[in-house]
Amino acid sequence: MTYLFENVSGIFNKLLAKERDPINQARIKMLAYILVLYLLFTGVLIFAYIAGGEMLHLYRVSIVFIATLLLIGTAYFTHAWKIVSHIVIWFLTLAVWTNLSIYVQDINIETLQFIWLSCALSFYMHGLKWGWFYSVINVLPVLIYTAIDNKNYFYIGAGAHEVSQLTYLFVTAYNFSLIIFLQYYFFKVFNKNFITLTQTKNELNDLNNKLKKTLSEVNTLSNSRMEFLSTMSHELRTPLNGVIGISNALLLQNPREDQEENLAVLKFSAENLLLLINDILDFNKFDSDKVELERISFDFVALVKNNCASLKLKAQEKMLDLNLHIDEELCGKHVCSDPTRLTQVLQNLINNAIKFTEKGSVSLHIEINNISEETMRLRFMVADTGIGIEKHRQKSVFEPFVQASASTSRRYGGTGLGLPIVKKVLAMFNSHIELVSTPNLGTKIIFDIDFKYEDHNTCIFPKSINIKHDLAHLKILVTEDNPVNILVIKKTLEQWNIIPTIAENGLMALQKLEQETFDVILMDLYMPEMDGYEAATLIRNLDDTIKANTPIIALTASANNNIAQKIVDAGMNDYLSKPFNPEHLFRKLKNLTDAVER
Template structure:
């Protein structure tokens, strides 16, 4: 009805658009329509009352006419639509009271219309509280009047001030139209918003379904990526095991000085390649939240010396002064933590320091922050006199695949994964890395970790040696199908006077266990005929306790997180990742043989 007038609609919409809420916009529009259309309504009545000589009604409609114009101006210029709506409701209430007690002295149709109008407008414009207030202020006087005037209890009269039938018909018709439109408009707005919410809900449901499908696809892609990386890791680490293992074996055979240097370079290059592979795999593990810290006892002082020895050759090649300063509080203490992850952190920091330092020094300092009966807080600081890092780039270097500048990547290489991995490992230790750096002066990376610790005895602190005397004549079965890996293991064991028996697959290994006596088994996990898991399970089911209880160490190039769990479930005692450190193998052989000797003596 009202929307037929486009200019009017445009004017009303322009004022209502200041409110972001759709319901408030509907309220403003409704109020403006009421005020605008009551201007011609009251103007018509003014003319009618002038010609009819009805002074009392003329005064009232003149006030309505003026009030509508003033309220429209206030809403347009000052945006006070809520105040204006309250004034309109107060005017309606005043009209009801004046009809009851002055103009009509009764309850006629027009009075009832005003009551309905005020009640509906109160709820629609201002909600429940104000709606109940205006309803009460309009209805209670009617009830009070009706209760006190028993003669006219059922009478709907015209009152003492008579008006013409045409004017009265015009007034009640106009009011009825407004009451009808009031309900129509708000029901229309309600329906529109309800439909909009329903549409939005359906769209959100479809979007959630698409999101769920996308997440499933991403999960599948992530799993496929991890499977691919695990496979590639196995394929890359297997030949690296041969390179590093043979290098270790040759270095132990008293080579010439020139051969020693060449072998050291070969071993160093292979270990660097292994480090890059590990960084890529570890980063993917961290991204998939599949990394957990170990909590095993280790000698921190020895670990730090070993780390220093690993980077010594690289520092010596660049003629850098490599310094190691370790607190004396570590003496006779076994730290409880993850030596592998801590080594990863310190090697990344030290390798970076050496890489970006052309002259001067690189230092690793470990100092005590606090110590009590069972916990020790250590401060680690890696300092260099290298190229430094600009202040605005210092946070960027901890982001994946990011370096301080493109020239850094060109001149120094690297994947940009070392420092992000350092950051993630330290987060697992509830620690953060801090950087102080100045271009051209150098950098210092610093962090603090609190470790549990236990006192160590002479046995724990004794450095394992590789002369092999206590392992001599150990009967070892090696289940391995890769010829290079067989050669590496044989040469490693032979330096400890161990002559292993080789089985090319799991089926042969099981047969040899049945036919012969062994002290320990080194088991590859992936072999033809029967893999390592199946073979270990079959051995554990043998009826002979001496054979079914044989210590088994898994050897694998697979670094998937599930390996350790599957190894344990299959009945194997321990595992080593390829390429393995001969010292690590020596320790595990020594530990298992001692445990077996202690058990047999009981």
């Protein structure tokens, strides 16, 4: 039986191939079964009515037979199966009306079967709206006929035109069989789709559970990676602190010319290695969405000038002019933002400009683009006269690990992370980069940042550092467990005539502080016995208010994301990342001790 149905529905295989909806495919198959089987049904009735001499029924069935052939041809050649199904339902409706008005002139079993077929088929084939429409136009004539019939009871009679018992039995049995088949088939398809949907839902639930598990594992792996990078950061920065610190100390001891050249190369190499490490660590932080902007008030002009001053020597080594053009209205303005991330943007862009410029100049232009009572929009432009970037590569340079070309990577080195980091930081500032570049002529990078600001009476400019400045009066306690780091800090402080006291862990620092008073404490964060956080917290809780308020500068080689907040929570005043620039330490000592004296 199933094989027969498959052959019947095979008539519309081309039509089925074009339909992707399983419900519509079921409708097409159902229409094919109805048309082909009705063709057989009416064919049998034609012979029966000829044999019985029932001419009126013969005419009617012959019309249905011819119409069925035409409908099969229409559906097959035009693929208009929906229109064909409408016509089929109209034929059934017409059968109901003609039974009531002409052939039977009453309501018999055959009429009720036609009504049921047209209602069911309309809902199955065309949905709710058409189902209701066809149901109304099939049921309404019956209700009207019953209402106007002069009989006092509902009568289902044989009708005015008698037919043979065998023919009537065949018609009735066939119609019931078709009704049962339609119910069976559509329910079968519905049930199959329901089971498929249930299985799909279960598969999706299983997939979601697996995805959640995978995401959890990815998060765990990401956290482990960050923890590993943080540990590696500490392990890598500690020896670099020794290399860079000793290089700085030796360069300040009047070395011979050949020694100075060797030390400069050593320092340059170590600082380059540090930049590469910082880029990789920062990129991983951004990639893991572990970075948030701080909100700190700082002198904007001083920050910019410090950044340019720190790169001046690098530009001079390549005989380049490093120019700063800053709007005079910015003098005396303190902004509330993240100075570390802003420094990161400026350092990366100016460093890049110097790296890729062989002759000419590098310039930083900053101007006020828009200003109100509380906020101002500043436009930054870093311009150089370097190698430039070809038009088709200008977007790709902001992708991780990508440089303008393979030759650029070989010639200039680097990780290709500078500009992607800049892009990510600027996105945190709700800003974006505009790049204008011409090969062999130079590059301009432009971006805008909105700042909240406040005016101060004077413009604070960074002072050039005089290493002969007498800081010998300062008593400094250095809390550090690494012998190389101790040597670096001692030699750095000795440049300024400071002889520090050394404590190898937090517990020893507390003991030293109980014995004498210090002007500043330089506190390493990770030490045996007692770490820097715990030591700082205990110092802030001392009964002696003078000792409890001793300025503390944290020294750390860690790259933890919440390091700044943890330092503030422990009560420390400031921090320096290892390896540190002696000039930065000098400024922090000067600023802290001046503030205490005032």
